[in-house]
Amino acid sequence: MITDRTQVTAMIQSAKVKKGVKWAHVADLIGQSKEWSTAACLGQMAMTKEQAEKVGDLFELSDEAVAWLQIAPYKGSLPTAVPTDPLIYRWYELVNVYGTTLKELIHEEFGDGIMSAIDFSMDLQREPDPKGDRVSVVMSGKFLPYKTY
Amino acid sequence: MITDRTQVTAMIQSAKVKKGVKWAHVADLIGQSKEWSTAACLGQMAMTKEQAEKVGDLFELSDEAVAWLQIAPYKGSLPTAVPTDPLIYRWYELVNVYGTTLKELIHEEFGDGIMSAIDFSMDLQREPDPKGDRVSVVMSGKFLPYKTY
Amino acid sequence: MITDRTQVTAMIQSAKVKKGVKWAHVADLIGQSKEWSTAACLGQMAMTKEQAEKVGDLFELSDEAVAWLQIAPYKGSLPTAVPTDPLIYRWYELVNVYGTTLKELIHEEFGDGIMSAIDFSMDLQREPDPKGDRVSVVMSGKFLPYKTY
Amino acid sequence: MITDRTQVTAMIQSAKVKKGVKWAHVADLIGQSKEWSTAACLGQMAMTKEQAEKVGDLFELSDEAVAWLQIAPYKGSLPTAVPTDPLIYRWYELVNVYGTTLKELIHEEFGDGIMSAIDFSMDLQREPDPKGDRVSVVMSGKFLPYKTY
Amino acid sequence: MITDRTQVTAMIQSAKVKKGVKWAHVADLIGQSKEWSTAACLGQMAMTKEQAEKVGDLFELSDEAVAWLQIAPYKGSLPTAVPTDPLIYRWYELVNVYGTTLKELIHEEFGDGIMSAIDFSMDLQREPDPKGDRVSVVMSGKFLPYKTY
Amino acid sequence: MITDRTQVTAMIQSAKVKKGVKWAHVADLIGQSKEWSTAACLGQMAMTKEQAEKVGDLFELSDEAVAWLQIAPYKGSLPTAVPTDPLIYRWYELVNVYGTTLKELIHEEFGDGIMSAIDFSMDLQREPDPKGDRVSVVMSGKFLPYKTY
Amino acid sequence: MITDRTQVTAMIQSAKVKKGVKWAHVADLIGQSKEWSTAACLGQMAMTKEQAEKVGDLFELSDEAVAWLQIAPYKGSLPTAVPTDPLIYRWYELVNVYGTTLKELIHEEFGDGIMSAIDFSMDLQREPDPKGDRVSVVMSGKFLPYKTY
Amino acid sequence: MITDRTQVTAMIQSAKVKKGVKWAHVADLIGQSKEWSTAACLGQMAMTKEQAEKVGDLFELSDEAVAWLQIAPYKGSLPTAVPTDPLIYRWYELVNVYGTTLKELIHEEFGDGIMSAIDFSMDLQREPDPKGDRVSVVMSGKFLPYKTY
Amino acid sequence: MITDRTQVTAMIQSAKVKKGVKWAHVADLIGQSKEWSTAACLGQMAMTKEQAEKVGDLFELSDEAVAWLQIAPYKGSLPTAVPTDPLIYRWYELVNVYGTTLKELIHEEFGDGIMSAIDFSMDLQREPDPKGDRVSVVMSGKFLPYKTY
Amino acid sequence: MITDRTQVTAMIQSAKVKKGVKWAHVADLIGQSKEWSTAACLGQMAMTKEQAEKVGDLFELSDEAVAWLQIAPYKGSLPTAVPTDPLIYRWYELVNVYGTTLKELIHEEFGDGIMSAIDFSMDLQREPDPKGDRVSVVMSGKFLPYKTY
Structure with missing residues (x-):
């Protein structure tokens, strides 16, 4: 059961490392800039159905995860108000x-x-x-x- | 007695409003970009002696204030960790x-x-x-x- | 020497209490809504020269204060992230x-x-x-x- | 074992994405405004028995979850004092x-x-x-x- | 120039110590409970004109201070979110x-x-x-x- | 394995909702006020052996949970310094x-x-x-x- | 005008450095332990009239300051929740x-x-x-x- | 898999409640004061091999847990900067x-x-x-x- | 499924305690200083493929974990802004x-x-x-x- | 009236800028390292009488300020827990x-x-x-x- 978009982000990050995919490749695949595409995969943008399905295929996501990619997410990608990285x-x-x-x-x-x-x-x-x-x-x-x- | 650079920043801001000076004019005066010049006037950069004196003349600052403009300041221009503006x-x-x-x-x-x-x-x-x-x-x-x- | 807009807000608040002025009256004076007019007097909006002068007359502000009313202010009207009032x-x-x-x-x-x-x-x-x-x-x-x- | 209302909110959010339900539909179902209905589903309001059961049917919730919907919840829907979204x-x-x-x-x-x-x-x-x-x-x-x- | 209610509270606290006044006496004077009267003097409640004038006489406040006592104050009496006292x-x-x-x-x-x-x-x-x-x-x-x- | 009292509080809250028990009933059962009894069930007070066993029977808790009810707990019932509820x-x-x-x-x-x-x-x-x-x-x-x- | 006890603490600290007084001497003077006496001078305890007058004489405080020493102070001696010293x-x-x-x-x-x-x-x-x-x-x-x- | 000392502390706390062990008994067992022994069991001190094995026997800990007891831990036993208990x-x-x-x-x-x-x-x-x-x-x-x- | 580098750090810390490995040994193994090697194992540096594989062999990490060691991590090794240790x-x-x-x-x-x-x-x-x-x-x-x- | 060491630090910083003194010179003067000498001038160390007098002469400090330099100060030189500079x-x-x-x-x-x-x-x-x-x-x-x- 997926209950929020950060779980889908974690799935994508895990699959990306395992498969050695590059963000530039994701951008090509969905026909957007690498900046927007990365932000979308990292849970900051909502994708169209078509974009979500392509990303789902690439990272072998479940249908449920693909549905979540199309929902406007709760944004903000940093774990602390002042980032430590x-x-x-x-x-x-x-x-x-x-x-x-x-x-x-x-x-x-x-x-x-x-x-x-x-x-x-x-x-x-x-x-x-x-x-x-x-x-x-x-x-x-x-x-x-x-x-x- | 001036005890820190923020006091000089306040003097510049006050004089700038009173005189209606533009940052672009300050930049021309000291021969730097408007970005660097503004940051320097707002207490984020150290000026050379020559730059500081020109800025001092423009804003009618005391010699002491002009000396402070040449000191590497304690940087950070925001009053709160998450800015409210x-x-x-x-x-x-x-x-x-x-x-x-x-x-x-x-x-x-x-x-x-x-x-x-x-x-x-x-x-x-x-x-x-x-x-x-x-x-x-x-x-x-x-x-x-x-x-x- | 006025070094930031909050000083002008304080002057207005002090004069308003002393004179018993109403915000609705300020709004009429400058021909804007009472919501915008109040926010502007409380340091959240920049006024035009004409608006600032009328407000300056009403609250007996100095020319310097009137100049500050026309500057885009550092916004945010609350003293703490979670308001206590x-x-x-x-x-x-x-x-x-x-x-x-x-x-x-x-x-x-x-x-x-x-x-x-x-x-x-x-x-x-x-x-x-x-x-x-x-x-x-x-x-x-x-x-x-x-x-x- | 359900130990707090946020778990029920997570179940509803998950089911809503999977089934593609709209909040307007939930509102119709329970005969309240879309504002109140959404807040109630997101764990901010207590439902009546009848409302809870209808919502439970729609999202296929367990009896235990339906019981929790009728309890006055610990309110506050944001993860941080200053929201990042x-x-x-x-x-x-x-x-x-x-x-x-x-x-x-x-x-x-x-x-x-x-x-x-x-x-x-x-x-x-x-x-x-x-x-x-x-x-x-x-x-x-x-x-x-x-x-x- | 008084610019906020906390200044009036400070005046009252100072006068109260100097004169050795008791809160119970303030309450009698304005005909309210000692709880409400104390809260009002400490800047948490707005007084009527009559109450403010009596309090002003007792603590020898200026007319301006008396005017501030009749204004709904910015409430919250503690200097930190978790009190140290x-x-x-x-x-x-x-x-x-x-x-x-x-x-x-x-x-x-x-x-x-x-x-x-x-x-x-x-x-x-x-x-x-x-x-x-x-x-x-x-x-x-x-x-x-x-x-x- | 129970490693802290909050787990027992969660068990009680879950059982209470499932069974529809009232706090007044718990108070009667253990012969204390409803205020103390509720606080004790919510992890703020230590119970006697007899009280803990009665509460354990009512909410069908394990022996381990009943043992934890008799331990002086780490108190404080709110998730944030300034409560959101x-x-x-x-x-x-x-x-x-x-x-x-x-x-x-x-x-x-x-x-x-x-x-x-x-x-x-x-x-x-x-x-x-x-x-x-x-x-x-x-x-x-x-x-x-x-x-x- | 003294408006809070921290001002009296500052006066005592200033006088103590100027005169080179020791806390042990203050303790002798008022007949209490050095621990209590120091805490009282640092604004954490209320003194009796007699104690306050002796301390006032020693540090050459005004009558108003002496009156403040007898008032139960707003306690807490540290400027930050986690002390930096x-x-x-x-x-x-x-x-x-x-x-x-x-x-x-x-x-x-x-x-x-x-x-x-x-x-x-x-x-x-x-x-x-x-x-x-x-x-x-x-x-x-x-x-x-x-x-x- | 044990990945940090707090897990071992939790195991000890759980076993202590289940078995009704007293800290004084732990102190006797390892021949140290009750203060040091308690702090060590609560994850604030590193034990010697012999101490760790005795504590491991008493609380029926795994070899892995016993190994962790001998490692200098990340100290600090409170969940918040200002403790709520x-x-x-x-x-x-x-x-x-x-x-x-x-x-x-x-x-x-x-x-x-x-x-x-x-x-x-x-x-x-x-x-x-x-x-x-x-x-x-x-x-x-x-x-x-x-x-x- | 590994979704972030802190999980790999936990695996290494767990294996290190179980096997009694020393950081100096890790440094020798990968031919870097003990300072850099420790920081890399604790999730603060990205390793080369060869370094990661050697570390993976030593600590018996999965291929997935070894892949994560080669990714630039989200840095910052402390759980709180002011460290408690x-x-x-x-x-x-x-x-x-x-x-x-x-x-x-x-x-x-x-x-x-x-x-x-x-x-x-x-x-x-x-x-x-x-x-x-x-x-x-x-x-x-x-x-x-x-x-x- | 000097009421705390930070006021002396401010005097030194002001005098240092006005006179163009170098920290290395202060160190020579008092016969300590430049690191210790700077920290002492910035309010983090207590000086001996002799050191304080030399520093007082150099920066033209009052006797009262010189007395403060010999007092163990409340340490910590940063205005925020996470420094912005x-x-x-x-x-x-x-x-x-x-x-x-x-x-x-x-x-x-x-x-x-x-x-x-x-x-x-x-x-x-x-x-x-x-x-x-x-x-x-x-x-x-x-x-x-x-x-x-």
Whole structure:
């Protein structure tokens, strides 16, 4: 009996290690970006029936698990409010160090409002560099203004 | 008596509102990107003597405040571990929702290690869009591999 | 020297008690709803120059304070993550008790996405009732779907 | 052996996904609003014997589970004090941003007291809008005045 | 400039120590119970104009302070979520040890609902006892049932 | 293998729901108040051998479970420091709102010291009231003075 | 204007450093143990009028401060729930490491109940030891049994 | 498969209740104080091979469990930073109320440094008293001075 | 089904106790330092295929477990933000007491930046000392300067 | 009036920035290592009279401040349990990632016990390296074994 999406995430992670599948392969299979596809497999996005079935075939999931992939999940992928994993912590640190900077610059350019985390896309690339390759991430979110009423 | 950098940040914020200065102007003045310049004014980066003096002139800071701008500050710009401000929270949410995705994709591409938050730069732009303009942020950090020893 | 918006909020609250002003009067003055007007005076919204000046006249604020009213503020009006005030706690409790219900029903009606807290309006009314009058609040927020990419 | 209501909630959620049941259907079945019915299935309300039995039939629950549905549950549906799920967080944010506004306006209209979260009802509707449909939620709670004694 | 009720509470506490006033005397003065009167002076209740003026005279408060006493305050009298003071902690401990007992017995007697903390009164008395006098507190709150809708 | 008292509490709660037993009946059975009896069944008090055996018979517990009922348990019945359940939260709120009031009044009457939460008894009754029945709780605890030494 | 006891504690600590007074001297002066006397000066105990006046003379406190020394204070001397100071942390660690041991042994000897922290005394001595002198602390608290009722 | 010491502690606690063993008996068996022996059985100390085997025989533990008893455990016996159990909380309260007192008196006697919680012993005794027996605990720890270097 | 690396860590810890293996032996086996090897076995580092297979043979792990050893793990080895174990707490205390000192001295020597915790190695040795042997730990991390851009 | 050591730390930090003093210079002046000297100036160590006077002369402190430097301070230099400053966080991360490794290796070499954070010294050096200079820190603490008693 599957009672929540994290169980399906665990099944996928287990199968992925056992089979040595790559996220890039999952992305190809369902015709979405590797960023969205990974987030969806890790329990952060709802899949269409077709996407879920392809992922189910790849990871040999039960019908029940495939049904869960199509349900909007309870999101949030981190076990603690301040992440302990060094890679993820660096992103939290960026928000902590640059948070007020992002706020000031977005307000200076757009006025009061936010950058959407929903109408949002992300693209992660390797940026070759003689001093050591870099991780380059482009984040794009719609600006949503606060309205008066 | 100034006893910590947050007091200088408060002086700059106060003067900026009173004078109606823009961050883009500060960036021009000290010849750095608007991202770095804003972070430096908000107490997250140490300035050179020359930068600090220009900023001091602009915001009419005391010599003591100008000295503090050149000291490596105790960093972290947020008053709470989970930020309450909606704009900054969206960034925290992105780390929460996409944190494990970033981890998986960076490891898939580069192996075990992290993306540096120190050897790092950021560029924020307005991306015109007929459905509503977007905020586009490019983040670039050196990949640092864990080493065996 | 004003160094952050909460100082202006305190000035407004102090003047409001001293003068016995009503929020409904502030709303009339600036031509917005009482909900938006109160939130703006309590440091959660940025005002236009004209609104800020009218509010400044009413509460006898300095020019500096009036300038701060036009800046997008660091939002969040509660001193603790779980509010201690009984009236505000009841709203937190509604989120706690009905949170998963809201999530299920919005997903059932709209699919995966959120109700915007930015493109949002609120209307609070007294609802006469022989068994004791009721507080009726209508909240309306744009549905924002998660997109695949 | 069932030892707490969350186990019954998990059974219902599992059966709901497997069978593809809609909350609106549950509401019809037991003759209550979809808001109350969903909250009750998610472990926040106690059902009558008749309601519990109908829900038990629908989701194929054991007699023991049906007995638990009639017990006043330990309420609270969120795993963390500040919710990580973006949809539910938006509601928490509304309380954080508008909490003091709600407090001021209710006190201005009614005097010192609270809006009940017990003698309370809620109605969630889709509000068609050419710029994108909206979620509209009406919340109605009895005003309870503090008394002197 | 008074900007929040806790400042008035501090003024009252300071004056009470300096003048050696007793809470029982405050209660007599304003014609309410000693429990309500103390809570009101400690910033948890709103006073009428007449009560506030009498309290203001007694503690030699300014007109501004007297105005604040008539405003519904931001309630919650403890500096930490778990109180450190031994006397107050014992009450927290009672909630922790007997919380589920109170829940079970109220539900057994009344069904699902709560005991109101708003439509509530409290009476504290010394109960003479040869083995050592006892503190006896009677708490009385209206039962509010959850309703279906 | 039973390794802690909470497992026995779970067994009792499960059996109680299955059999439809009332706490008042348990109290009669073991000849104690309903308050103490409920607390003891919920893992907050140690029973005598005779009490434990009667409770064991009633709920069909194993000998091992009956042995655990006689052991002084690790007390504290709430899963979080600030309780999420609305009924129990109201009690926490009373401590938060009236905590300093209780402190002041007990000190005014008795001097420095505490009201014992150990040498303590509690009696919960329904208080009929035409405007809606009330929950009335009498709490009685020995006053313990701080001593100088 | 003194508004809480911590201000008096700060005055005493400041005067003590300036004058180089020893706690042992304070104890002699007021005829109590050095443990109780120190705790009282640090804001954890209420003094008699006579004790307060002697302490006031020694530390040159104002009459208002002397009045505060006679009021039962809001107790708890640590700024964080887990103390950061290494000396005090060692005591917290003892509670953490030996807490369940203390519980088991007290229950084995006395049955269910607690050791009072109110009817309590403490005596700290230097214990000479060739391998390095030791701190020896004797703590004595009345056993208080839980009662059935 | 045993994967951590808490599992062995649970086995011992379960066997102790089933067999009605006393800690004093365990202490005799392994020739150590009852304080150390209890702490060791509760997972806070490492045993020698001989001690572990005797304890293993007494509680009928597997060879694997006996091996774990000889491993230095991850210490800390409390489930929450602030303990909820009333008996253990009283010790935490003593640290909270008397923490700064202990600090002052140890520094006055010994200078800057700490009392060791490692080179430490404890002795708990019943102290007969006509007004009610007392718990007397002697704690002895080596003083460790901070050194300059 | 293995769903996360902590399960493999538990398997290794269990096998290590059962077989009495030493970490120094694991280090020899895989040709790395004992520090890195231990961290890798405890779930903090990713192994190469060859290392993982050798460790798998030693601890009799399944193929699935061996596959997990080669995956970059979710790092962080402590169950609480402030560690309760006395040995590990001492290290946390060093960061707490000396944190600002490390910051000042590194900035004085190198300017603004950090010491890498990724391009990092550690060597722990016994340092014989007539007054009691010492633990000596050498930590070496690359200095990474903040850059302007 | 100085009421706690953090005020003296603030005075030193302010004077240090104004005068451009280096920690290495302070160390020379008082004849101690730069590590100890910095920690002492930052409020973590007690100075001798002679050291305090030299530091007082250098930073132009009042006699009262010089007296405070000789008092054992309330230690702990970080404003939050998990530090937000990136440099200090890296050290916290090392404890988090390598904490269990340190524990295992110290126990393997020395048996159960801890490395002292009191009988402790630290030496920080620049380690030249063609790939980028490194920070090298040697930490040395006495091993303290747990004793049986």
